[in-house]
Amino acid sequence: SAVISQKPSRDICQRGTSLTIQCQVDSQVTMMFWYRQQPGQSLTLIATANQGSEATYESGFVIDKFPISRPNLTFSTLTVSNMSPEDSSIYLCSDGPINYGYTFGSGTRLTVV
Amino acid sequence: AQSVAQPEDQVNVAEGNPLTVKCTYSVSGNPYLFWYVQYPNRGLQFLLKYITGDNLVKGSYGFEAEFNKSQTSFHLKKPSALVSDSALYFCAVRGRDDKIIFGKGTRLHILP
Numbered sequence: 001s002a003v004i005s006q007k008p009s010r011d012i013c014q015r016g017t018s019l020t021i022q023c024q025v026d027s028q029v030t031m032m033f034w035y036r037q038q039p040g041q042s043l044t045l046i047a048t049a050n051q052g053s054e055a056t057y058e059s060g061f062v063i064d065k066f067p068i069s070r071p072n073l074t075f076s077t078l079t080v081s082n083m084s085p086e087d088s089s090i091y092l093c094s095d096g097p098i099n100y101g102y103t104f105g106s107g108t109r110l111t112v113v
Numbered sequence: 114a115q116s117v118a119q120p121e122d123q124v125n126v127a128e129g130n131p132l133t134v135k136c137t138y139s140v141s142g143n144p145y146l147f148w149y150v151q152y153p154n155r156g157l158q159f160l161l162k163y164i165t166g167d168n169l170v171k172g173s174y175g176f177e178a179e180f181n182k183s184q185t186s187f188h189l190k191k192p193s194a195l196v197s198d199s200a201l202y203f204c205a206v207r208g209r210d211d212k213i214i215f216g217k218g219t220r221l222h223i224l225p
C-alpha cells in the first residue's frame with residue numbers, strides 16, 4: 001500500500017489567516033481525497049482532487065474557503081483560508097482506491113485562536 | 114444512498130475478553146466495506162476490508178470482521194482484547210465515485 005506523508009502535523013493559527021496542508025504520496029495515484037474531522041466527530045469529505053482538473057467539492061464546502069491543488073500524481077495541497085475558530089479540526093488526506101484500499105495521511109491538527 | 118451505521122458510541126471490554134464492534138451498512142450493489150482505527154493524535158490506520166470472497170475477513174493486530182449479507186452487517190471482532198486496542202474505530206463503505214463514507218465511530222475502552 002502507499003505511504004502518505006502529511007504536514008504540518010499540527011499548527012496553531014490566528015483567525016483570519018490561511019494554512020496550507022501538504023500531502024505527498026510515495027507512488028502515483030489518480031485520486032486523492034481531503035477530509036475534515038471536527039472534535040469528537042467522524043470524518044467528512046471535503047473534496048476529491050484529480051490531477052489535471054479542478055477539485056470536486058462536497059455540499060457545504062467551497063473552493064474559496066478550501067482551495068486545493070493537485071499539480072501531479074503524487075502531491076496535493078489543501079488550504080484553509082480566512083480561518084475562524086470553527087475551522088479547528090483534524091484535516092486528513094487519502095489516496096484511493098488502490099487494490100480497493102485507501103491509505104490516509106497522519107493528519108493535521110489545526111487550532112484557530 | 115450508501116451509508117454505514119455504528120450503533121454504539123462506546124464499547125467497554127475487560128482485557129482478555131472477546132470484543133465486538135458493530136456496523137451495519139446500506140448500499141446498492143455489492144458492498145466494499147472497511148474498518149479503520151484511530152489512536153489519539155494519529156491518523157487513520159487500515160485494519161481490514163471486505164470486497165468479495167470469504168465472509169470472515171482477517172486483518173491487522175489480530176482483528177477480524179464477519180460480513181453478513183442477510184443482516185447487512187460487518188461487525189469487527191477480536192478473540193482476546195488488549196489494553197492497547199483502546200482507540201476510536203470507524204466502519205466505512207465505498208460510495209459513489211469511489212468516495213469513502215464513514216460511520217460516526219465507536220470508542221473502544223479495554224479495561225485492565
